[in-house]
Amino acid sequence: MAGNGSGHANGEFSFGNGTARNGLAKIQTHKKQNGICHDDSAPPVKAQTIDELHSLQKKKSAPTTPIKGTQGAFASTISDEERQKQQLQSISASLASLTRETGPKVVKGDPARKSETPKHVAHAHEHHFTPTISVSDSSLKFTHFLYNLSPAELYEQAIKYEKGSFITETGALATLSGAKTGRSPRDKRVVRDETTEDDLWWGKGSPNIEMDEHTFMVNRERAVDYLNSLDKVFVNDQFLNWDPENKIKVRIVSARAYHSLFMHNMCIRPTPEELENFGTPDFTIYNAGQFPCNRYTHYMTSSTSIDLNLARREMVILGTQYAGEMKKGLFSVMHYLMPKRQILSLHSGCNMGKDGDVALFFGLSGTGKTTLSTDHNRFLIGDDEHCWSENGVSNIEGGCYAKCIDLSREKEPDIWNAIKFGTVLENVVFDEHTREVDYSDKSVTENTRAAYPIEYIPNAKIPCVGPHPKNVILLACDAFGVLPPVSKLSLAQTMYHFISGYTALVAGTEEGVKEPQATFSACFGAAFIMLHPTKYAAMLAEKMMKHGATGWLVNTGWSGGSYGSGNRIKLPYTRKIIDAIHSGSLLDANYKKTKVFGLEIPTEVEGVPSEILEPMNTWADKNAYNATLLKLAGLFKNNFETFTNYKIGKDGKLTEEILAAGPIF
Numbered sequence: 001m002a003g004n005g006s007g008h009a010n011g012e013f014s015f016g017n018g019t020a021r022n023g024l025a026k027i028q029t030h031k032k033q034n035g036i037c038h039d040d041s042a043p044p045v046k047a048q049t050i051d052e053l054h055s056l057q058k059k060k061s062a063p064t065t066p067i068k069g070t071q072g073a074f075a076s077t078i079s080d081e082e083r084q085k086q087q088l089q090s091i092s093a094s095l096a097s098l099t100r101e102t103g104p105k106v107v108k109g110d111p112a113r114k115s116e117t118p119k120h121v122a123h124a125h126e127h128h129f130t131p132t133i134s135v136s137d138s139s140l141k142f143t144h145f146l147y148n149l150s151p152a153e154l155y156e157q158a159i160k161y162e163k164g165s166f167i168t169e170t171g172a173l174a175t176l177s178g179a180k181t182g183r184s185p186r187d188k189r190v191v192r193d194e195t196t197e198d199d200l201w202w203g204k205g206s207p208n209i210e211m212d213e214h215t216f217m218v219n220r221e222r223a224v225d226y227l228n229s230l231d232k233v234f235v236n237d238q239f240l241n242w243d244p245e246n247k248i249k250v251r252i253v254s255a256r257a258y259h260s261l262f263m264h265n266m267c268i269r270p271t272p273e274e275l276e277n278f279g280t281p282d283f284t285i286y287n288a289g290q291f292p293c294n295r296y297t298h299y300m301t302s303s304t305s306i307d308l309n310l311a312r313r314e315m316v317i318l319g320t321q322y323a324g325e326m327k328k329g330l331f332s333v334m335h336y337l338m339p340k341r342q343i344l345s346l347h348s349g350c351n352m353g354k355d356g357d358v359a360l361f362f363g364l365s366g367t368g369k370t371t372l373s374t375d376h377n378r379f380l381i382g383d384d385e386h387c388w389s390e391n392g393v394s395n396i397e398g399g400c401y402a403k404c405i406d407l408s409r410e411k412e413p414d415i416w417n418a419i420k421f422g423t424v425l426e427n428v429v430f431d432e433h434t435r436e437v438d439y440s441d442k443s444v445t446e447n448t449r450a451a452y453p454i455e456y457i458p459n460a461k462i463p464c465v466g467p468h469p470k471n472v473i474l475l476a477c478d479a480f481g482v483l484p485p486v487s488k489l490s491l492a493q494t495m496y497h498f499i500s501g502y503t504a505l506v507a508g509t510e511e512g513v514k515e516p517q518a519t520f521s522a523c524f525g526a527a528f529i530m531l532h533p534t535k536y537a538a539m540l541a542e543k544m545m546k547h548g549a550t551g552w553l554v555n556t557g558w559s560g561g562s563y564g565s566g567n568r569i570k571l572p573y574t575r576k577i578i579d580a581i582h583s584g585s586l587l588d589a590n591y592k593k594t595k596v597f598g599l600e601i602p603t604e605v606e607g608v609p610s611e612i613l614e615p616m617n618t619w620a621d622k623n624a625y626n627a628t629l630l631k632l633a634g635l636f637k638n639n640f641e642t643f644t645n646y647k648i649g650k651d652g653k654l655t656e657e658i659l660a661a662g663p664i665f
């Protein structure tokens, strides 16, 4: 895979822009024949009936239709018929009830298309039912499935059947995610069994809230029964991870076209050939998000549950339609599977310069991973989830998921332009007539999002892989306004801040000034990690040392005071700082050390006013600055206490250095 430092923009994407536009058909005036005027200015339509005309409109296409006579190593010996049957069996098995030990009668295609008579029907068991004994309704009906539909087909499904689906002025699909407009980390459950008992991180601070196998099966059955009760379900078969040696096959069964299109965009899209040889998925998601879990069920504390069973390689979603649960649920799975193969999974963005220099951008939600990795002067490898293996870096996903609150064309042109046909636009507000989106409107939620395929970014690096990182940038949005806009970190400091995973967002932006709230999330993604944070930290330290990567801390938050009196650091300044890191010029700058946090800050960065580089300069009230600095340092110290008893890696020396790399006061 990686290693060939010189990437080029091979991901240029454009819709057929009408190169062969011939203009309107010429009107020809023919001579009268037999005195009758023929309206024959165009050749006659090649259909005798309306039905025939409609049948001419669509031709058979590749994505969901097996191709005949595949050549090469995988030349198939089975017939089309056989393959269709296998696909039906596979999907029927996915949707099987495990209590009734039977799969539903599944049939491919849209139930609304009555004329399409089911040709292939799969039964897990043949039913010989007698009318007197109870047979559940779902065993009497077909479960129609719509398999790997195209964005255009999914648009039609969404607009026809899902209230709240609209096409925006630029062609994106605007949709509502329902009552939940963000993830529900407190409703995540992980099956605790003999294997995960020892492997996973449990207890205080861990995101893995336990459930038992039985309860998982109860929820699984609930989801499967719900899905089978519907007219139709959507099935996506796709991949995770661009590293060909560590690709994971995922199947997503969902009830909404919105969910299917979201995952179409976010996971890696298989080629028709890959789909033909897809076989059995490595992992399956059952998204029955419209349907709640039963709160009488053991372990359930709300009507939302996102359940992960690593042994069964399955995830069940009940009671939330927020699509990000699927994306981040799979990310959790990768955080388990990849470290087992000595591959580090990362909640980070990633891009690459023209000379092949790779940078990682770590940070919690809203700190700038997507914004800063999407850089017109660099190749985008990915915006949120990556793997770092012996071969280099690879993106886990096939798409990006950008925050779009206050999105502007000027500041974020590439993201702006990616919001077009095919893009899912969640929970935004738009003009009812022009369908122009108002990105400043928070009426539905502040967490408005756009999910688009990565090739919608013009300089995406396809395949999304790259060599070993040169710079590791830790992003913190410090609403206290005391962290410097940029500091160079030692390895121990990098590890200290990586394990801390700090950011501070503002509690409520609606009325008045509210205290910033510090969040500490180990590895900048505690909600998604499965093993103890020190496992990932040790791997990161080892890789950074081995490949000589430099760590940086960049504050994308406040300057000139805390939230309320100061302002968020201007995005153009942050971009200049990031440019200086990429170019290497910041390495050569002059540095001075700050008090308390002991951070090395440059005295000059090209394009950035020097006075803002030292936060104290920007505060009018120096006492307030010092008090706030100490307050934040105290929060860091408290948070790190849980980690003081752990060893990081094999080297006891590094552990000591990491402990000493925190604030001293």
Ligand SMILES: Nc1ncnc2c1ncn2[C@@H]1O[C@H](COP(=O)(O)OP(=O)(O)OP(=O)(O)O)[C@@H](O)[C@H]1O
Binding pocket: 363, 364, 365, 366, 367, 368, 369, 370, 371, 372, 383, 384, 401, 402, 403, 404, 405, 556, 557, 568, 569, 570, 571, 572, 574
């Ligand atoms: N100085 C700045 N640096 C970075 N982002 C900024 C800055 N000022 C404002 N922003 C805004 O902050 C937001 C950063 O969000 P972004 O989507 O990049 O977060 P993220 O780290 O990718 O989070 P998630 O993991 O939730 O996707 C954007 O809306 C961006 O416009």
Ligand SMILES: O=C([O-])CC(=O)C(=O)O
Binding pocket: 182, 183, 324, 325, 327, 328, 364, 365, 384, 401
């Ligand atoms: O998962 C989400 O909903 C958005 C995201 O990227 C994050 O929170 O890190």
Ligand SMILES: [Ca+2]
Binding pocket: 369, 370, 371, 383, 384, 401, 402, 403
């Ligand atoms: Ca993001």
Ligand SMILES: [Mn+2]
Binding pocket: 347, 365, 384
């Ligand atoms: Mn994220």
